[in-house]
Amino acid sequence: MSSIPVIAIDGPGGVGKGTLSRLLAARLGWHLLDSGAIYRAMGLAAAGAGLLKAGQAMDEAALTALARDLPLRFAEQDGQTRAYLGADDITEELRSAEAGQRASQVAVIPALRAxxxxxxxxxxxMPGLVADGRDMGTVVFADAPLKIFLTASVEERSKRRLKQLLEQGASATLAQVETEIAERDRRDRERSVAPLLPAPDARLLDNSGQNIEETFRVLEGWARDTLGEFFCCQ
Known part of the structure; x- marks a missing residue:
């Protein structure tokens, strides 16, 4: 498997990992892994099974058993990737702030992550993979030839997330979003297994002052530098 190249893109929420990963995968003609979608689906399944009730301690054994048999699949439909949990299309639900918070809750369980x-x-x-997440370069694809860690200030990430939520018709304030992002950052950094941090050999970029196009140009340049042969026929 090590002969199949991987570009691992990690970082906290609100840095544009999903959009940038899709752009880079499309540019290369590679497969795409949105690992966050898997954890968000896990969070939705856990809530649906009554395993994430407020004020109730998480049943780690039950959650891990659910993860092992998670009936999640992805399918291409009309040029878009749809996510299904069993027979239910959960594509839109995965984008909600609640799904993100539930994902962060279950992601702290070591056995579930395993x-x-x-x-x-x-x-x-083949021909390659662009992997978007929080531990792609440190755990899942530690042998990836190109590891990227994106970051941005909490203030900037909160503004981006609020804009996204309002465009989706959700009701939120900047203060609420900042609180949620700061709390998720804390959980992701402090979890005992695969905490959110850059791999020692990752290339770091703070894109607080950049738009998606500017950040993409930087990432594409790094990909060309590291994996130039895969651009030969583009």
Whole structure:
């Protein structure tokens, strides 16, 4: 598998990882892994099974068992990737702030993360993979030839997230979003397994003052520098 190249893009929420990963995968003609979608789906499944009730301690054994048999699949439909949990289309639900918070809750469980590890690694197929997440370069694809860690200030990420929520018709304030992002950052950094941090050999970029196009140009340049042969026929 190590012969199949991977570009691992990690970082906290609100840095544009999803959009940038899709752009880079499309540019290369590679497969795409949105690992956050897997954890968000896990959070939705856990809530649906009554395993994430407020004020109730998480049943880690039950959550891990659910993760092992998570009936999640992705399908291309009309040029878009749709996500299904069993027979239910959960594509829109995955984008909600609530799904993100639930994902962060379940992601702290070491056994659950282990249960989802191979599911993520199975996305590694020829001709290559762009993997978007929080531990792609440190755990899931530690042998990736190009590891990128994106960051931005909490203030900037909150503004981006609020804009996204309002465009989706959701009701939120900047203060609420800042609180949610800061709390998720704390959980992601402090979890005992695969905490959010850059790999030692990752290339770092703070894109607080950049738009998506500017950041993409930087990432594309890094990809050309590291994996130039894969651009030969583009």
């Amino acid at each position: 249960a989802l590890l191979q599911r993520q690694r199975d996305f590694r197929r």
